[in-house]
Amino acid sequence: MVNAPAATAAERRYWTVPIGRAVLALIPAAVITFNADHSPELGLVAFGAFAVLSGILVAVGSWLTLGDARARTLFLVQGIAGVVLGALALAFHSGGLGFFLYLVSVWGAVTGFLELYSGTRARGKSASARDWMSMGALTAILALVFLILPPHAVVSVGLLGAYFVVLGVYLVIGGLSLKWASTPAAATSVAKDSDIS
Template sequence: MAHAPAAAVIGTRFWTVPVARAVVALVPAALITFNANHSAQFGLLVFGAFALVSGLVIAGLSWLTVRDARDRTLFVLQGVVGVVAGVLALLLNAGGLGFFLYLVSVWAAVTGMLELFAGIRLRARDRTARNQVARDLLIVGIFTAVLALTFLLLPPHAVVSVGLLGAYLAIVGVYLAIAGVDARRGLASSSTDSDTP
């Protein structure tokens, strides 16, 4: 399995994961963009809903589309972290700016590292040019890790922080939508190529 093509490791229907994640990210991005209330409580509610739904999507769809058990565990773990962070944000939505910054930072650091690790593992298995999935995992992992660093380093300010979360969700949502379309083509051609002698 160490040299199996990407489609053999993650399955040809994995493209549904980035597409669903894109939709889940773009909805709260629009909510933040078109809402004048950028309070910490609003940020926690929006982040909580996003993290919860995104975690369920990642865990559920990855369980169905990732063929390798170790890789599947990474994605499911990433989903579980999202669900836990989402539930905490929703239940403790009056926790204030400090809690918002801390929770988003921890979520972004953990899920960003898991996504980076999944991308590195997948890239090591398939170094062909058509392995866009590994590249996309790495890029989204970097975006998410940068969000964690930004929240840790910037001076605390609710409007700026909630706005940055909205910008992150918009960027990642658009990127994942494009990545899903590319993955659908790439995984389909990998599957066809692996079927031919």
């Protein structure tokens, strides 16, 4: 019982993680949208930068704010996968369309599944569960689309940009919803409940 108030206080700060991810998604979305060059090289650089920075944010932010040890571990693995695959994209940014499609597909499959699984596990226990399931499903769908889509650089890079837009907007809504759910009145109520215990 002693650890419960500390975990609750830490989890109230979790809203910063989706907001940070939203910013990191909307930047490459803007770069892709307003750039006439939809080459695989642009796709690899935009994806790589997002995957590395988002991976670091997910791993560190989730580790510091989530109370559930398994959820922390799953998001740590998700973050590490993002950093590794993003670093590969940046290191081999001239790898061509096939390499771009392969990396995004692998990243989407791994991170999408992990986030979807985290949300399914946390259903009924965490306010973030629905958002995790939605974002995980969206990312897994991106992986499937990249696997079945006929190879075309403009379409594929444009699709990645569209994914970043949808992800960024959804994360902003989810993050602000979490922030507003942890109002001072809610925090006072939690504090009073812990005092009674």
